[in-house]
Amino acid sequence: MVGIISFGCYIPKYRLKAEDIAxxxxxxxxxxxxxxxxxxxxxxIDEDTITISTEAAKNALNAASIDPKQLGAIFIGSESHPYAxxxxxxxxxxxxxxxxxxxxxxxxxxxxxxxxxxxxxYAMVKSGLIEQGIAGGADTAQAAxxxxxxxxxxxxxxxxxxxxxPAVSIxxxxxxxxxxxxxxxxxxxxxxxxGGQFTGEPAYFHHIxxxxxxxxxxxxxxxxxxxxxxxHQPNGKFPLLAASKLGFTESQIKLSLIVTKIGNTYSGSSxxxxxxxxxxxxxxxxxxxVSYGSGAGSDAFDMTVEKAIPVLKGHTIQxxxxxxxxxxxxxxxxxxxxx
Amino acid sequence: xxxPKTWRRIPELYNxxxxxxxxxSALFFxxxxxxxxxxxxxxxxxxxxxxxxxxxFTIIRSQISDPEGENIDIPAREIPYVLAIVELAEGPMxxxxxxxxxEKDVFIGKQVDMxxxxxxxxxxxxxxxxxxxxx
Ligand SMILES: [Zn+2]
Numbered sequence: 159m160v161g162i163i164s165f166g167c168y169i170p171k172y173r174l175k176a177e178d179i180a181x182x183x184x185x186x187x188x189x190x191x192x193x194x195x196x197x198x199x200x201x202x203i204d205e206d207t208i209t210i211s212t213e214a215a216k217n218a219l220n221a222a223s224i225d226p227k228q229l230g231a232i233f234i235g236s237e238s239h240p241y242a243x244x245x246x247x248x249x250x251x252x253x254x255x256x257x258x259x260x261x262x263x264x265x266x267x268x269x270x271x272x273x274x275x276x277x278x279x280y281a282m283v284k285s286g287l288i289e290q291g292i293a294g295g296a297d298t299a300q301a302a303x304x305x306x307x308x309x310x311x312x313x314x315x316x317x318x319x320x321x322x323x324p325a326v327s328i329x330x331x332x333x334x335x336x337x338x339x340x341x342x343x344x345x346x347x348x349x350x351x352x353g354g355q356f357t358g359e360p361a362y363f364h365h366i367x368x369x370x371x372x373x374x375x376x377x378x379x380x381x382x383x384x385x386x387x388x389x390h391q392p393n394g395k396f397p398l399l400a401a402s403k404l405g406f407t408e409s410q411i412k413l414s415l416i417v418t419k420i421g422n423t424y425s426g427s428s429x430x431x432x433x434x435x436x437x438x439x440x441x442x443x444x445x446x447x448v449s450y451g452s453g454a455g456s457d458a459f460d461m462t463v464e465k466a467i468p469v470l471k472g473h474t475i476q477x478x479x480x481x482x483x484x485x486x487x488x489x490x491x492x493x494x495x496x497x
Numbered sequence: 498x499x500x501p502k503t504w505r506r507i508p509e510l511y512n513x514x515x516x517x518x519x520x521x522s523a524l525f526f527x528x529x530x531x532x533x534x535x536x537x538x539x540x541x542x543x544x545x546x547x548x549x550x551x552x553x554f555t556i557i558r559s560q561i562s563d564p565e566g567e568n569i570d571i572p573a574r575e576i577p578y579v580l581a582i583v584e585l586a587e588g589p590m591x592x593x594x595x596x597x598x599x600e601k602d603v604f605i606g607k608q609v610d611m612x613x614x615x616x617x618x619x620x621x622x623x624x625x626x627x628x629x630x631x632x
Contacts (some may be wrong), residue, residue: 171597202575202594202596202597202614203574203575204575204614204616204630205614205615206615208615208625208627209612209613209614209615209627212613213612213613216613240625241625249627251509252507252511252512253512253613253627255512255544303586353612483597485597492574492575493575
C-alpha cells in the first residue's frame with residue numbers, strides 16, 4: 159500500500175477583509191456576497207511560495223518525526239514560483255535538510271500543480287524508484303486591483319509525505335485534462351487573465367465532475383461510500399455546486415471548506431481542504447479529493463484512512479486559521495509589492 | 498552580498514548550522530574554525546533546533562537608504578520592524594528580525610521559534626536570499 163504518511167500546512171498570518179477590498183474599489187458589499195468568502199490570507203512582505211512550502215514541509219516532517227534524508231524526491235506545484243528559472247524544489251529541500259540525493263523539478267498547472275506532484279511521488283514509490291518522497295502545493299496568488307479575483311486570491315500551502323505503510327492509503331488516482339483556456343498568465347505578466355463566467359461550466363465543473371465520475375467508475379464506488387469529499391475551492395459556492403451535481407451531500411464536504419475563512423490559495427486550495435479533513439478523519443473513513451487547475455485539468459484521488467493520522471500540535475490548519483492579524487487595503491498593496 | 502558569499506552562508510542561514518567543539522563540546526553560532534573556550538581547531542557542524550528566547554530588542558523605524566538601489570532590502574519595506582537578540586535553547590545568541598508579531602506583543606523573555614523567510618532580494622534581477630527569522 160502506498161499513500162500519505164504525514165501532512166503539514168502553513169497559512170500566512172495576515173488577513174484582508176472582503177469589505178475592505180470592496181471599499182477600496184468603490185463597490186458595495188453585494189459585489190462579493192455571492193462568493194462566500196469574507197476574508198482572505200495575505201503573505202507577509204518576506205513570504206513567498208518557497209517560504210510557505212518550507213514551513214508546510216517542516217510541519218509534515220515533524221508530525222511523524224521523519225528523517226528528511228530518507229526522502230528521495232520533492233515536487234512543489236505553484237503558479238507563483240519566485241524564480242522563472244531556478245527551482246523552488248532545491249531551496250525547500252535544502253531548508254528542510256534533505257541532503258543532496260533527491261529528484262526534483264518544479265510543477266506548474268494553475269491550481270492543480272500540487273496534486274500533480276502527489277501523483278508523481280505516488281507513482282515513484284509504487285514503481286520502487288524511491289522509498290518515500292514529499293509533494294506539495296503553495297501559492298501567493300496575485301490579482302489585479304479591481305479584478306473580481308482580488309476578493310479570493312490568497313496565500314498558503316500544504317505538503318504530504320508519501321510512501322509505504324501509510325496512514326492514509328491512496329486506492330486509486332486519475333486525471334481528466336483538456337485544452338480549455340479559462341484562466342492564464344502570460345510570460346512576464348504580473349497578473350493572470352481569465353474568461354469570466356467561462357471559468358465555470360466548461361472549465362471547473364466539467365473537469366471536476368468528469369474526473370470524479372471516472373475515478374468512482376474505476377474504484378467501483380458511489381458518493382455515499384465516502385465519509386468526506388474535497389473539491390478545489392476557488393470560492394465558497396463552486397465546491398458546493400460540484401458536490402450536488404455529483405450527488406454528494408453538504409455534510410460530506412463541509413469539513414473541507416476552508417475557502418470561506420482564508421480565500422483561494424490556488425495550488426494549496428484542495429490540499430488545505432484535505433488537511434482539514436485529515437485532522438479529523440478516523441480509521442476506516444473513505445475520502446475523495448478532486449483538484450482543478452485551469453487550462454485545464456482535474457486530479458482525483460480515492461483514499462482510505464488505515465490508522466491514526468499524525469497531527470502536529472500547535473501547527474494544525476485550525477491553529478493557522480485562527481492565528482491572524484488584520485491589515486487594511488493599503489498595507490495589503492505594500493505587502494504584495496503593488497506599492 | 499556576492500553570490501558565492503550568499504551561497505556559502507546557506508547552511509547557516511537556512512538550517513541554523515553552527516559548530517560544536519569536539520574537545521570541550523562548546524557550541525557556536527555562527528560556526529567558528531577555532532574554539533574560543535579551549536583553543537581546539539577540531540570542530541564539527543552542529544544544527545540548532547530553532548527554539549529561543551528574546552534577550553533584548555529594538556524597533557527599527559528608519560533605515561539607511563541604498564543609494565545604488567542595488568538591494569531590495571525586504572525589512573526596509575516593512576518599517577517599522579522588530580530586531581532582537583535571541584538566545585537559542587542550546588546557548589548561543591544571534592541577531593534576527595521578529596516577524597508576524599505586533600510591537601506591543603514583543604517582550605524580553607518571549608519564547609520564539611525560527612521561521613524561514615526572504616531576507617534580501619538583489620534587485621529585481623538578482624538572487625533572492627532566504628534565511629532565518631523568528632516569531
Ligand atoms: Zn573547545
